[in-house]
Amino acid sequence: MKTIGDQQLLKRINRSVLLRLLRARPGLSRARLASESGLTKSTVSGLVRELIEDRWLTESDAAVVDGLGRPSTPLFINDQVRALAGIEIGVETMRVVCVSLLGEVLHSDAQTLHSTQPAAACTQAAAMCAQAWDAIAARGLEITGIGVGVPGAVDDATGIVLFAPNLGWRRLDLLPLLTEAFAAAGLPRVPVQLQNEADVAALGEYEFCDGEGEDPLIFVDCDVGVGAGIVLNDRLFTGAQGMAGEIGHTILQADGPLCSCGRRGCAEAFFGSRMLGSKPGDERRAGQMLGVLLQNLWITFDPRAIVVGGATCVNRPEFLQGAIDTVHRYAEAAGMPPPVVRAARHGLLAPAVGAAALALHDYLRPMHPNTVERREKASPRLLTRRV
Structure with a gap:
C-alpha cells in the first residue's frame, strides 16, 4: 500500500502551499493562512509548528490585529538559516552567487572561464563554490542546494545538455562531472540541479519578486x-x-x-x-x-x-x-x-541568481511534472564531504 507515501506527499504539498503564501505575502497569521489556503486551522497549526521547528519559518514577537478581528502572530520566511548557491557556466565567464531564501545576494564572484573542456569547467565551478561556501558559513548560514545554468538546451527528463554550441558541447551528461568535482573539493552533501541559463534567469525573476x-x-x-x-x-x-x-x-x-x-x-x-x-x-x-x-x-x-x-x-x-x-x-x-x-534586476548576475532559485522552485512545487523525476535522478549524485 502507498498510504504512508501518499500522506507524506500530501504533507509536503501542504507545507509548500504555506511557504509559497508567506513568500508572496509575508506576515500572514495562522488564521489567515488557513483562510487563504483552504486548509483547516488544526492542519495549518500543525504544519506551522513543524516549519518553525525545521527553521523554515519564524514568528514575530509582537501580535497584531488582522482582518479577522482578533490578535494574531505574523509569520515570516526564516532567511537566517538556509542559503542557495547558483552557478552560471557562461561562454566566456563563470559566475557564482549565494542568495537567501528571499533572493538577497549574499555573495558573488566572477572569473574568466578557464577552459570549455567539461571536466575543467566543473573543477573551476567547484573551486569557486568552495570559496562561496566558506563566505556563507562565516555568516552562520548553510547552503541547502546548488543550481547550475548552462548556455544550451537541457533535457528535463535526463538532465543531459543536448547541445551548447558556443561551448562545443553536445549530448553531455554534465551532472556526474559536476558532482564529482564538488565532492573532490570537499563540499557538503546537497542536491544539484541543472538547467538552461535563460530558463533559470526567468525563474530568478519570477521567484525573487x-x-x-x-x-x-x-x-x-x-x-x-x-x-x-x-x-x-x-x-x-x-x-x-x-x-x-x-x-x-x-x-x-x-x-x-x-x-x-x-x-x-x-x-x-x-x-x-x-x-x-x-x-x-x-x-x-x-x-x-x-x-x-x-x-x-x-x-x-x-x-x-x-x-x-x-x-x-x-x-x-x-x-x-x-x-x-x-x-x-x-x-x-x-x-x-x-x-x-x-x-x-540583478544585471549580469541574473542567470546565477536564477540558478540558485531553481532548487527552491522545485521544492515548493512537489507535484509539478518532472520535479519528482529530477529529484530521483539527483539523489544518487548528492555530494558527500571528504574527510
Whole structure:
C-alpha cells in the first residue's frame, strides 16, 4: 500500500502551499493562512509548528490585529538559516552567487572561464563554490542546494545538455562531472540541479519578486548567444526536449546578415555580442531588431512581463531602450497596451541568481511534472564531504 507515501506527499504539498503564501505575502497569521489556503486551522497549526521547528519559518514577537478581528502572530520566511548557491557556466565567464531564501545576494564572484573542456569547467565551478561556501558559513548560514545554468538546451527528463554550441558541447551528461568535482573539493552533501541559463534567469525573476510572481514571464538573454526562458502557468516551459526558448536562430530578416550557424538573418546575427559592430547606426539597428523579436514573443505568449538581460544589454543600455521604443511603436500601431519590458534586476548576475532559485522552485512545487523525476535522478549524485 502507498498510504504512508501518499500522506507524506500530501504533507509536503501542504507545507509548500504555506511557504509559497508567506513568500508572496509575508506576515500572514495562522488564521489567515488557513483562510487563504483552504486548509483547516488544526492542519495549518500543525504544519506551522513543524516549519518553525525545521527553521523554515519564524514568528514575530509582537501580535497584531488582522482582518479577522482578533490578535494574531505574523509569520515570516526564516532567511537566517538556509542559503542557495547558483552557478552560471557562461561562454566566456563563470559566475557564482549565494542568495537567501528571499533572493538577497549574499555573495558573488566572477572569473574568466578557464577552459570549455567539461571536466575543467566543473573543477573551476567547484573551486569557486568552495570559496562561496566558506563566505556563507562565516555568516552562520548553510547552503541547502546548488543550481547550475548552462548556455544550451537541457533535457528535463535526463538532465543531459543536448547541445551548447558556443561551448562545443553536445549530448553531455554534465551532472556526474559536476558532482564529482564538488565532492573532490570537499563540499557538503546537497542536491544539484541543472538547467538552461535563460530558463533559470526567468525563474530568478519570477521567484525573487515582490508579491505575486509575474506569469507568464519571458526572460531574453542577449550575450554571445541569444536565448529565452519562459515561465508559464507557474512553471518553466521548456518544450518536449528542452528546446523551447532557443530564439537566437529565429529568422528576423530574409537574406539578412550571415550568422555563425550558416543561415542569414538570425537574431544572433543582429545582436549577438560577437556580431554587434561599432559602426555608426549598428547599435540603433540592433536595438530595433531586438524590438522586433520582443514584439513577436509578446504576440506569441502574451506575457505580463518581458525581462531582458545579458552583457549586451548591461553594457549598452541604449540598445535595450531602442528595443523598448520599438515594442511601444508596434503596440501604438495596433492600439494595444504593451507588456512591461524591463532590464534584469540583478544585471549580469541574473542567470546565477536564477540558478540558485531553481532548487527552491522545485521544492515548493512537489507535484509539478518532472520535479519528482529530477529529484530521483539527483539523489544518487548528492555530494558527500571528504574527510
